[in-house]
């Protein structure tokens with residue numbers, strides 16, 4: 001579960017690694033009404049022959065239902081941002097797609113083939129095709145393992161390469177995330193946050209996936225590092241044609257990476273469409289409220305943008 005915020009404009013959360021995460025929780029809005037849902041006609045919700053298709057997803061923790069009625073498609077080579085305030089259900093949806101949370105109802109399919117709820121119950125090929133990059137690289141990488149060990153594991157597990165070939169492949173993966181071969185022998189614990197997140201991305205790419213699920217992958221990093229990670233993702237999409245489900249509460253970030261955007265409020269999709277269309281012409285009050293909390297976007301919007 002991501003850091004929880006319970007107040008309006010909450011203080012930053014200490015991630016315990018010298019960095020802080022900021023969450024956004026906006027003021028109370030009226031209850032969701034299905035008629036309020038806005039689908040921009042510039043981009044249909046459902047695409048023909050989607051890579052990933054989620055239908056009628058519903059997730060509860062105990063008696064509390066936190067995701068309802070969520071349906072979405074993701075095309076090949078498409079980056080779709082899932083945005084919404086803290087607690088709106090972004091991480092929960094992404095964990096269901098990644099098979100990290102198995103207690104859900106609905107249907108998730110990859111290339112039309114229905115997936116089992118948990119990664120463990122999915123085939124190796126299905127696991128290989130969906131890779132997850134976590135928010136906090138200080139937690140997602142074992143600090144005692146060398147980077148070579150970290151990268152060789154998925155290469156072997158998913159049958160991508162072995163032996164000498166695998167070591168060459170590990171060096172090439174590091175190069176693709178702009179880290180030199182000298183990093184291979186270092187332990188994850190000796191790397192900076194930005195370097196660790198590059199290694200985490202390289203580990204995900206080692207599986208040669210079709211879909212990367214990126215859960216707030218820059219929010220534990222310094223602002224100066226965030227831009228370089230985003231450049232990296234754009235390069236990956238361009239060169240490898242990998243699709244991404246990009247979870248973020250940062251609309252400015254969504255604008256710079258995503259083709260399409262899905263806006264989540266209290267576990268329901270309330271506005272969907274092309275990113276630029278939504279950010280320049282938000283229709284729903286919730287999206288307008290979210291934008292007004294993003295200074296880089298709010299100025300353009302209030303100017304009539």
Ligand SMILES: Nc1ncnc2c1ncn2[C@@H]1O[C@H](COP(=O)(O)OP(=O)(O)OP(=O)(O)O)[C@@H](O)[C@H]1O
Pocket residue numbers: 001002003004005023061066084085086087088089090091092093249
């Ligand atoms: N393991 C859990 N047990 C109980 N409740 C949970 C659990 N994980 C998430 N929740 C609750 O589900 C709701 C959605 O949480 P989720 O982390 O998916 O939201 P989010 O939009 O990703 O938030 P954030 O931006 O803070 O990461 C929240 O109310 C959260 O408190």
